[in-house]
Amino acid sequence: MSILSEHLREQRIANHWSQEQLANKMEVSRQSVSKWETGDAVPDLDKLKQLSQLYAVSIDYLVGNEKQTNNQTKPKYINLRELQKIYFMITTVIYCGASLYNSDLWGSLWVIYLVSGLVFEIHKFCLIKYLN
Numbered sequence: 001m002s003i004l005s006e007h008l009r010e011q012r013i014a015n016h017w018s019q020e021q022l023a024n025k026m027e028v029s030r031q032s033v034s035k036w037e038t039g040d041a042v043p044d045l046d047k048l049k050q051l052s053q054l055y056a057v058s059i060d061y062l063v064g065n066e067k068q069t070n071n072q073t074k075p076k077y078i079n080l081r082e083l084q085k086i087y088f089m090i091t092t093v094i095y096c097g098a099s100l101y102n103s104d105l106w107g108s109l110w111v112i113y114l115v116s117g118l119v120f121e122i123h124k125f126c127l128i129k130y131l132n
Helices: 003-014 019-026 030-038 045-055 059-063 080-101 103-131
Strands: none
Touching: 003 030, 003 045, 003 059, 019 030, 019 045, 045 059, 080 103
16 A cells, blocks of 8 residues: 555545545545555546645645645534533533622623623634634
8 A cells, every 4th residue: 555545545534534425526436536545546636636625735745745734634523512512611600600609790790601602603703714
């Protein structure tokens, strides 16, 4: 198995795509993808360029001329519902804990609680921009 075939397989798996899904995105047969990953065939230059764009890595990385750095790939999926739950839990703990400690802070804490919703929306917007 060549470095190219190893990297192609690693990137497909890292993107959670089956060979069939990748073949559909590339408009090739599943057998072509399978041959690329086993080293029985090599994608032509246009397909290699398309693969590097799909995987958000350089062609040099795919063929083994450079190592992949952390900033070359972006996460493909972030669960925003889980992120919202985390924001809600943090603000709830702060709100309840501080109001038990000092009931005079109730009004201030309510503002903090509401602002956390706005902070979540800003965070979500930035994540969506980053992923696209």
